[in-house]
Amino acid sequence: MAPTLNIIGAGKVGRVLGRLFAGSGTLAVQDVLTRSPASAVDAVRFMGAGLAVSALAHMRPAQCWMLAVADDQIAPVCDRLAALPHIAGSVVFHCSGAKASAELAAAAGAGALTASVHPVRSFADPAHVAAHFAPTFCGIEGDAAALALLAGPLAAIGARTVQIDAAAKTVYHAASVFASNYLVTVLDAALRAWQAAGVPPDVARALAAPLAAETLDNVLRLGPEQALTGPIARGDMATVARQQQALDAWDGASGDLYRALAGATVALAARR
Numbered sequence: 644m645a646p647t648l649n650i651i652g653a654g655k656v657g658r659v660l661g662r663l664f665a666g667s668g669t670l671a672v673q674d675v676l677t678r679s680p681a682s683a684v685d686a687v688r689f690m691g692a693g694l695a696v697s698a699l700a701h702m703r704p705a706q707c708w709m710l711a712v713a714d715d716q717i718a719p720v721c722d723r724l725a726a727l728p729h730i731a732g733s734v735v736f737h738c739s740g741a742k743a744s745a746e747l748a749a750a751a752g753a754g755a756l757t758a759s760v761h762p763v764r765s766f767a768d769p770a771h772v773a774a775h776f777a778p779t780f781c782g783i784e785g786d787a788a789a790l791a792l793l794a795g796p797l798a799a800i801g802a803r804t805v806q807i808d809a810a811a812k813t814v815y816h817a818a819s820v821f822a823s824n825y826l827v828t829v830l831d832a833a834l835r836a837w838q839a840a841g842v843p844p845d846v847a848r849a850l851a852a853p854l855a856a857e858t859l860d861n862v863l864r865l866g867p868e869q870a871l872t873g874p875i876a877r878g879d880m881a882t883v884a885r886q887q888q889a890l891d892a893w894d895g896a897s898g899d900l901y902r903a904l905a906g907a908t909v910a911l912a913a914r915r
Contacts, residue, residue: 645671646706646792650693651720653677653686655766656738657711659773660800665692669796674702689769704729707792708755710737710747717746725749734789736760740816743809744785751786758785759809760793761816762802765823777801784809829904830855832897839893868915875908876915 648670650661654677664670672693677683683695696702708730712720717737724730731754735747740761747757761782766772781802783790797804807815830851837847861870874882883905891898 645669647671647673647703648707648709649674649676649702649705650686650709650711651676651699651702651724652710652712652716653683653690654711655769655772656762657709658686658689659766659769659776660709660711660738660762661686661690661693662773663776663800664796665690667796667799669799670707673705676702699723699727702727704733706733708733708735708750710735712737714739714742717742718749721747722749725753725755730755732756734758734792736785736789736793738762740782740819741813743812745809756786756789756792758783758789758793759812760797763819778803780805782807782815784812829900832900835894836890836897867911871908871911871915875905875912878912 645668648661648664650657650672653661653675661672661675665672672690674696675683675687675690675693676696676699677686680695680697683697687693687695708724710717710720710724717739721735721737724735730750733750733755734757735750735755736758737744737747738760739746740763742759744757744759747755747759751757759782762776763780763782764772778801781797781804783793783797783804784807794804833851834844834847837850838844842850858870864870874880874886887898887901887905890901
């Protein structure tokens with residue numbers, strides 16, 4: 644029989660992983676606890692497995708426990724979990740990209756094996772992610788025995804695991820923020836600037852699509868140094884200065900963003 648899995652916190656990440664683990668047959672989703680009974684029922688419905696429970700005390704013993712809660716709740720939830728009499732020998736892992744497995748120290752002290760598993764992708768659309776999860780990279784770290792037990796289930800759902808340095812976990816997560824969240828912020832600035840020049844919103848998105856897609860492809864294919872084009876790469880700082888002045892006059896926040904990115908881009912151009 645597949646090892647049992649209890650899930651605490653079943654937001655977008657938790658419910659996707661629960662659905663995938665259950666569907667692969669490698670982990671049997673058992674009890675599911677979230678912030679409200681209604682959300683637990685909704686998560687169970689999405690996963691197609693598990694039993695919604697209303698309190699930690701109602702959760703049955705399990706071989707694996709997944710904590711898919713907010714980062715600042717990992718340690719407090721783990722403290723309560725560690726007080727259960729049947730946690731020793733279980734694998735306890737969380738899904739945070741910003742916190743290391745050391746956040747699970749209370750469970751480790753109670754005899755559990757601890758780890759962290761962080762899927763490196765956007766979970767904006769859980770159903771889409773669940774249907775197209777493979778080959779998502781997952782940053783992993785923690786007890787070797789815990790990671791060994793999780794290796795099979797992760798491989799079965801199409802995860803590509805990469806071992807990371809737990810001491811650099813915050814920097815590791817900041818990398819994901821740069822590659823995803825801040826990319827959205829930069830594109831938002833571009834779209835608003837085009838609209839300020841009279842370009843309709845739908846046309847602005849159409850303008851951005853090939854430019855952003857080709858740039859991303861060049862970065863991944865050639866590396867950042869060779870992918871960089873534009874005025875700073877050409878050494879045309881007069882154009883940069885004119886753009887900075889225009890942006891400062893149009894929108895102060897966008898001007899500040901441009902200024903910060905220009906400094907970083909000058910440094911990147913120097914590496915060419």
